[in-house]
Amino acid sequence: MDRDHPPWMLLHLLMVLPAVAGSAGPLTHLENVAGKLVFYQTQGNATYVRDAGELASHVPTETMFELFDPQRNFSTAKFTYTWDLGNGEVIKGSEPVVRYLYPQSGNYTLRLKVGANMPQYAPPITGVYSKDVQVLDAIKNIELAGPADYTVSQGSSLAFHVDGSPPMWVCWRFLTSCLPDVAAGCTLTMLYENTLELNHTFTSTGLHCLDISVRNDISQLQTSFSLYVRRNDHTHLLFILTCAAVLVATFSFILVVACRPWKQNASQVAASSNAAFVKDRDAGGESDVVVTFSSVEKGERERLLLQLGPQYSS
Ligand SMILES: *[C@@H]1O[C@H](CO)[C@@H](O)[C@H](O)[C@H]1NC(C)=O
Ligand SMILES: *[C@@H]1O[C@H](CO)[C@@H](O)[C@H](O)[C@H]1NC(C)=O
Ligand SMILES: *[C@@H]1O[C@H](CO)[C@@H](O)[C@H](O)[C@H]1NC(C)=O
Ligand SMILES: *[C@@H]1O[C@H](CO)[C@@H](O)[C@H](O)[C@H]1NC(C)=O
Numbered sequence: 001m002d003r004d005h006p007p008w009m010l011l012h013l014l015m016v017l018p019a020v021a022g023s024a025g026p027l028t029h030l031e032n033v034a035g036k037l038v039f040y041q042t043q044g045n046a047t048y049v050r051d052a053g054e055l056a057s058h059v060p061t062e063t064m065f066e067l068f069d070p071q072r073n074f075s076t077a078k079f080t081y082t083w084d085l086g087n088g089e090v091i092k093g094s095e096p097v098v099r100y101l102y103p104q105s106g107n108y109t110l111r112l113k114v115g116a117n118m119p120q121y122a123p124p125i126t127g128v129y130s131k132d133v134q135v136l137d138a139i140k141n142i143e144l145a146g147p148a149d150y151t152v153s154q155g156s157s158l159a160f161h162v163d164g165s166p167p168m169w170v171c172w173r174f175l176t177s178c179l180p181d182v183a184a185g186c187t188l189t190m191l192y193e194n195t196l197e198l199n200h201t202f203t204s205t206g207l208h209c210l211d212i213s214v215r216n217d218i219s220q221l222q223t224s225f226s227l228y229v230r231r232n233d234h235t236h237l238l239f240i241l242t243c244a245a246v247l248v249a250t251f252s253f254i255l256v257v258a259c260r261p262w263k264q265n266a267s268q269v270a271a272s273s274n275a276a277f278v279k280d281r282d283a284g285g286e287s288d289v290v291v292t293f294s295s296v297e298k299g300e301r302e303r304l305l306l307q308l309g310p311q312y313s314s
Pocket of ligand 1: 043044045046
């Protein structure tokens with residue numbers, strides 16, 4: 001049926017369809033009427049249709065020209081396709097599909113020139129299709145840049161480097177002691193660059209988790225970080241000081257208790273020795289000995305006692 005299409009039908013087609021102004025000839029109406037470009041990308045086992053004009057860089061891409069020809073008017077045509085990827089690369093072929101990849105993110109205009117050689121027509125019918133594509137880097141990695149350690153009750157500012165094309169939607173949450181909290185949602189932030197800064201104050205020591213989910217128009221990545229939060233140095237010092245104070249107090253108490261009988265003896269001795277001195281000698285100089293006695297160390301005290309001892313007995 002298709003083979004015996006008279007040429008007047010094509011002439012009729014020429015007249016009916018509005019001709020689009022262009023150097024390619026009167027049949028450039030193909031651009032709007034007879035087909036479209038469809039983009040596919042394959043990541044892992046999955047193939048995605050990228051019809052929003054956004055593509056991932058470094059990902060095998062397939063662009064297909066889907067001819068709209070329900071009446072099979074072009075069934076006898078021999079097609080040629082010239083694909084200009086917009087990055088300097090031009091691919092020619094006879095298939096309505098091209099396989100390539102954009103190695104770099106950026107904005108490109110992909111242009112396809114279709115040529116249909118009809119046996120009935122001397123000059124080939126051409127059509128030009130173009131599509132602006134935005135090539136984005138998929139989010140591949142989230143890296144914690146710092147700091148290296150965290151202290152409790154102290155504001156920490158965590159810096160991350162996120163590989164991928166912005167803008168990105170980031171949702172993050174801290175899990176105390178890494179306990180999963182179904183009820184807790186995450187905090188949503190918009191990221192317009194590749195660095196993410198999160199401010200957080202840890203309320204307890206030990207292991208904590210941070211869940212981060214990042215998404216851009218073409219990819220998504222979810223990851224979790226384990227963070228060890230140690231005691232605040234300040235609190236630590238305070239603790240040590242408290243312990244030291246308690247120890248000192250305890251030792252002092254023990255000392256006092258242990259030395260009490262000595263002290264009593266000593267004061268008795270001192271008192272009696274003093275009395276002896278007062279009795280035997282001048283009161284002025286010797287009373288000083290008694291005063292210094294109470295404030296000197298135990299060793300000194302014993303020495304004094306020994307000194308005083310003979311004087312007492314004498
Ligand atoms: C790909 O397919 C295999 C088996 O069919 C499966 O085990 C694997 O998880 C898939 N990978 C992805 C990224 O979906
Ligand atoms: C195909 O040809 C028919 C006439 O046979 C015409 O009515 C129709 O518009 C043509 N279709 C296209 C897509 O050119
Ligand atoms: C690419 O185009 C989009 C709009 O389509 C724009 O927002 C973006 O800034 C452009 N990127 C570059 C690198 O020019
Ligand atoms: C964290 O604090 C810094 C300044 O100290 C600020 O620039 C940044 O926006 C804050 N981040 C968040 C998520 O609030």
